[in-house]
Amino acid sequence: MMYPFMTLNDDTEIVHSDMGKDGRVKVYIEKPDARDGFHHVTCWLPDGTWEDNNGFSEEELRYLKDIVRSTSNLILEFAANGGFENASGF
Numbered sequence: 041m042m043y044p045f046m047t048l049n050d051d052t053e054i055v056h057s058d059m060g061k062d063g064r065v066k067v068y069i070e071k072p073d074a075r076d077g078f079h080h081v082t083c084w085l086p087d088g089t090w091e092d093n094n095g096f097s098e099e100e101l102r103y104l105k106d107i108v109r110s111t112s113n114l115i116l117e118f119a120a121n122g123g124f125e126n127a128s129g130f
Contacts, residue, residue: 052071
């Protein structure tokens with residue numbers, strides 16, 4: 041299951057998976073693009089491994105890495121508790 045986490049001003053969507061038995065969480069990021077359809081990249085937490093970058097520039101990727109790094113504690117907490125809605129009690 042993937043849970044919504046954040047939508048950026050440029051319509052970039054950040055979603056995350058449940059926490060796996062190995063403690064890993066998949067963070068998937070995609071952004072609509074008029075020419076290419078969607079740009080996307082995957083990050084694995086907690087180790088911060090990035091893979092499958094399709095369309096994001098190095099500058100965009102640095103920005104996304106900063107966002108994921110600065111919010112990784114929240115993503116991991118939400119992933120362990122069934123997404124934001126379950127973790128927050130809403």
